[in-house]
Structures are given as C-alpha cells and as structure tokens.
Amino acid sequence: MRVSQYFLPLLRENPSEAQIVSHRLMLRAGMIRQSSAGIYSWLPLGWRVLSKVEQIVREEQDRAGALEILMPTIQPAELWRESGRYDDYGKEMLRITDRHDREMLYGPTNEEQVTAIFRDAVKSYRDVPKNLYHIQWKFRDEVRPRFGVMRGREFLMKDAYSFDLDKEGAKRAYNKMFFSYLRTFARMGLKAIPMQAETGPIGGDLSHEFQVLAETGESEVFCDPAWLERDILAGTVDYDGDLEPAFRDWTSLYAATSDIHDPAKCPVPADKLATARGIEVGQTFYFGSKYSKPMGAVVAGPNGEEIALEMGSYGIGVSRLVGALIEVNHDDGGIIWPEAVAPFRIGLVNLRVADEKCRAAADDLYGKLRNAGVEVLYDDRDESPGAKFAAMDLIGLPHQAIIGPRGVAAGTIEVKNRRSGAREDMPVEGFLARFAGR
Numbered sequence: 001m002r003v004s005q006y007f008l009p010l011l012r013e014n015p016s017e018a019q020i021v022s023h024r025l026m027l028r029a030g031m032i033r034q035s036s037a038g039i040y041s042w043l044p045l046g047w048r049v050l051s052k053v054e055q056i057v058r059e060e061q062d063r064a065g066a067l068e069i070l071m072p073t074i075q076p077a078e079l080w081r082e083s084g085r086y087d088d089y090g091k092e093m094l095r096i097t098d099r100h101d102r103e104m105l106y107g108p109t110n111e112e113q114v115t116a117i118f119r120d121a122v123k124s125y126r127d128v129p130k131n132l133y134h135i136q137w138k139f140r141d142e143v144r145p146r147f148g149v150m151r152g153r154e155f156l157m158k159d160a161y162s163f164d165l166d167k168e169g170a171k172r173a174y175n176k177m178f179f180s181y182l183r184t185f186a187r188m189g190l191k192a193i194p195m196q197a198e199t200g201p202i203g204g205d206l207s208h209e210f211q212v213l214a215e216t217g218e219s220e221v222f223c224d225p226a227w228l229e230r231d232i233l234a235g236t237v238d239y240d241g242d243l244e245p246a247f248r249d250w251t252s253l254y255a256a257t258s259d260i261h262d263p264a265k266c267p268v269p270a271d272k273l274a275t276a277r278g279i280e281v282g283q284t285f286y287f288g289s290k291y292s293k294p295m296g297a298v299v300a301g302p303n304g305e306e307i308a309l310e311m312g313s314y315g316i317g318v319s320r321l322v323g324a325l326i327e328v329n330h331d332d333g334g335i336i337w338p339e340a341v342a343p344f345r346i347g348l349v350n351l352r353v354a355d356e357k358c359r360a361a362a363d364d365l366y367g368k369l370r371n372a373g374v375e376v377l378y379d380d381r382d383e384s385p386g387a388k389f390a391a392m393d394l395i396g397l398p399h400q401a402i403i404g405p406r407g408v409a410a411g412t413i414e415v416k417n418r419r420s421g422a423r424e425d426m427p428v429e430g431f432l433a434r435f436a437g438r
C-alpha cells in the first residue's frame, strides 16, 4: 500500500480527551475515530490490526474444537425473559422497540440466544458435546465509557458457549478453552495470567479472568512471580487428551484479582507476591444449568431420560485487545507492533521522492516485496525525512526500510528495527532474502 493512496489521518498533537497511552496512540496513528461516547469507527490501519487479532482468536478456537457461527446483534426480549435476565440486566442493556412495538435489545452477550438455537436443534445426547462461538459486536451501556476501545459501549467480543451432558464433560470443555486462551494471548506476545474471579451477571461457580499486566490496567492483581516465567507455546496442547492434570498444574500457581485476594489466605508470602495492575482480556465461566433449565434446553439420554445441558461461556475482548497490545508495546515515539498483529510488516520510506534514482529503487523494492506477498506500507509522499520518520515510528511497523541517495549509490538499504532501534545497512539482495524469502 502506498501512503499517498491510503487513508491514514495522523494527528501531530495529543488529543485532550485521551487519558491513556493506547487511546492517544490509536487516535494519533489514525486507527480509530470516535462516533459517540464509547463507540468508534475503525479506519484502515486499525481495522487491519483488529482483523489480525480476530484471526488469531479464531484459529485457536478452531484448534480447540469450537465451531464458528454468527448470531445477530439484535435479539428479542422474550429470550431474556425466559432466562429471567431481562429485568436484572438493568440500564447496561440497550433496549429497542421495533415498528410493530416488539421489544428488542442490542445484545450485551449471547447465552440466551445460543441456548435457544441449541434447544431447538439438538434433542439427543448423541449430538453433545458441542462448543459454538462467534465474533460479533456487543453493546453495553457502560456508565463511564473510557480509555477508548478498552472500555467501550460497542465492542467486538469472541464468545463461545459449550454444551455438555454432565459436569465432567463441562469441565473438559472448560479446560479446552482455558488452554486455547493461554495460546491465543501468547501468540500475540501477551502474557495473560488466568486469575480466579467472581462470576458477576453471567453467573456460575468456576471462573477465570485473563489479565494482561500493564501499568494502566483497571484491576489490581496479585500473583506468584513464577507465572511470568511460564510459556505455553513451548509445548503442545493435546485437546483430545485429558487436560485436567495440566490445568491443575497451571492453576497451582497463585493468581487473583483484588475482589478475591485475601492476604490472610494467600499461600505466597507477602514479600514474594507480585502486585500489579491488569487489563482483563478474557473471562471463562462454568455455570451448569443456569440457562438450560429455565429455557428448557434438554436432551434425551441413552435411556430416554431428560438431561438439562451443562453449559459454560468463554469471552475474549477482541477490540479491547488492540488497546491492551498498545499499552504493553509502545515508547515515546509511538506504537511498537508485535509481528503477529502488525498492520504491515515493513514500512518502506523513500527519503527523496524528487530524486529519480531513489524513486526507481523504492518503486522496484516495493514491487518485489508485494510480489513476494510481504505486507508493506510504502511512504511515497513528498514530505520531509523528519516527518516520515516520525510517522513510521508512530504507526509502529516492526521493520523500516529506508531508501536515500547514499544507499542507492552503494546498493544498500538502511533497515531499522522499530523495537530495538537497531539500524543496519543491508545489500538489496540480502534484504530481499531476509524479508521476501528470495
């Protein structure tokens, strides 16, 4: 993509409404624009990152055996009356009346909707277990939407729902999601620690919040520092095997949010306990028959007996993750994208657009990178080198390839690593071998 043809409305100044760094940088880097409080449009650069985050979430859900569906954003109120949550949910639910005076709502979550789908389609124990998920926009009329996409009113969530015949089955489903979450966040380069949690309005008796440690996190968290050494990607997760021993091992290390943490009962001595702030990027719940019983989601067992399905639900804040990624990956110059979610891998900068040789060299390299399928953003604008460097640092692509008269004469490209700041002059062929696999 050429910057001259892109839609990248960068801001030079810090927007006054943004209190935290991810919100500031997402506005300045032209990733999002606010539509109304807590509701955002995603511009091309932001949309690319959101899509990459979404794709990693999807791949790890699929790997764990969950099946992707897509449920609507607007749901009928009747469903929520069946579960008894219509009145309980209070002002956080956006209620809508259609032209026929039917009561509808913009879904804040989908337990009722998915339970109704399952109840109507599945009648026999043979068709269980299943785990259905979707990646869809939610609406919660938060009292204080703030911090940009971190606490929005409209936000993108991945929510999965498991259906099992008994508690043991439901625990197996829970374990699969638990490990798929560890892998999902690790693939984005995030250290997300599962913490025992309260279940809140979703209900149930087993729940973990996955917290990414960051100074600006909304929750106060406590954990065994040994958590920080763990790496889920170092091994493989056997989703067909018994995950319970591994689950026990991972959860044997202490980790709790301030809602649950009790210094008197904490097994880690106070001087060894890590205290930090966390951003909740996901939460898992096991709640048994809380929805299946009132909504009549039952199947016939092997002897014809009626079995109320055992359920769990598993959410990931997909749009919040984009903010969380920036909170832990930035410096004074701007964002520093981990490769896995970077909107483009390489930022190609032509320092001297008026120079025929520079232009030819940059165009040639751009064509070769594109042909090799490398995601490259090419700054071909007639701007000062200073402005171009600042823009590249701000948008945070992992590698910058800089073309100027000196390098063109020598047949080299200056390559800058955004994270380390290291610069190196590379021959064009060496550069292509490294980044375009030639």
Ligand code: 5CA
Pocket (backbone or CB within 6 Å): 108, 109, 110, 111, 140, 142, 149, 150, 151, 152, 153, 155, 157, 158, 159, 160, 202, 280, 281, 282, 283, 285, 313, 314, 315, 316, 317, 318, 319, 320
């Ligand atoms: N139905 C369950 C799980 S599917 C559920 O709704 N869980 S939740 O309430 O914990 O939300 C799941 C995730 O969505 C949270 O962990 C958080 O990362 C994200 N999330 C929740 N509220 C917001 C919000 N207002 N803005 C951005 N992300 C949010």
